[in-house]
Amino acid sequence: MADSELGSGRTHVLDLRRLQQFVAVVELGSLTDAAVALGLTQQALSAAMRGLETQLGVTLFFRSRGMQPSAAGLRLYECSHSLLASATKAVSDVQMAAQEAGGVLTVGYTPALTSVQVYEALTEHLPDGLSLKMDCLSPESLRRRMAAGELDFALGRAPRLLDGLASEQICFHRFSVAVRSEDAHELDPEGVALGDLAGRRLVYCSGGSIDSSDAVAMCRAAGFEPTVKVVNCGGLTPVAAPYAAGGGFALVTDYPGLHFGGRVTVLNLLETVVSPVYAFWLPASENGVVGSVIQAVRGTKTLVSR
Structure with a gap:
């Protein structure tokens, strides 16, 4: 492949550190506040945001009153959480793959489910040697921890509990x-x-x-x-x-x-009368051990009998 082709491809690869900086500016609404939070000078952060705009060829912020994201900036912000979470998740996936044992699958679930129901829904699909760690969390905590890449799966009963993630209806429970x-x-x-x-x-x-x-x-x-x-x-x-x-x-x-x-x-x-259970995961997780569990639970949709 020619160097020019390689260079052309690289211009569209987002720098994760710059993406984290961008998220901080959007959420704090100020270069000054974001620079303090990130431990950078305001000039360095401003240059990083200008560089990101140049790379993407779009205007990400309106700068007349603070730092207000444009339509393109809002779209990038929407994508940023799943991208950063996938990058964080990749670290644990690589570490899991390097372990001799199967590692740990971390699952968060809403209070609408019990720990027994979560265990029954997933345990038969776990590869040998893979342990299961379950945490009951509020929907807000689920969203935050999935966005941070701290969970492999989230389970709940609402089909739109976690927008922007891959999802599958995996089973039903009788009322x-x-x-x-x-x-x-x-x-x-x-x-x-x-x-x-x-x-x-x-x-x-x-x-x-x-x-x-x-x-x-x-x-x-x-x-x-x-x-x-x-x-x-x-x-x-x-x-x-x-x-x-x-x-x-x-x-x-x-x-x-x-x-x-x-x-x-x-x-x-x-x-x-039945209530469905939905599993949610980061699209980038559909590989390795996590991917094998995803493939196993997909399409099961079984009715859990009493």
Whole structure:
């Protein structure tokens, strides 16, 4: 290949350090503040941003009032997080490949899932020797840690939980009914139909297994209009909602039985109503060990039976 061809190709390869600097300027909105945060002089940072604009052949900032990103700048900013996360992720992937053992697959999941559900969804797809590390995180923490390249996977129930990442629907869980154990004697222990819950209050934790509008729609389809109470307690497992609310019922995906220290009883729901589980990952991760897990979970979409 001619030197001119090599040179031409290189002009379009983004410098990751300069990209990090660009992100800092966008987020802080000031060359001065960004330079302090990065430990650079303002002149050096300004020259770096001019150089990035020259390389790309576009104007990235309007400089009349601080440093406001242009349309091209906003687009680059949108791309920057996944690019920087992929670069960070590449370091751990290379280190994992160099280990004799299989390494560790780090997975974050929302409170809408339980650790058992995450384990069941992924463990059969793990290569021999690969360990699994799971962290329950808020959606905001999931986004931040995926953007930082600190997670291999994120799991949740919302299809647009993490925009900009590759995703796949990997399985479904059946809904059950959770009530306070002291109220369970009022319902059939063999199973409950949605219609049996008429007159009871629908309760749920924000960020739980089902959106309130979906739960209300299910009740309406069963012939009744429920009253609704939201339990606003960050990090509380959804199955605990009836206890926290002082009564009522919750639609959950936990297995039937006693939960929350025996305070909550989960009963089978006679209707088959399911909640999907989605996996999210960086597109650049579709190689090596992480890629093998991705290929294994793709297209499974199995219904987890009780």
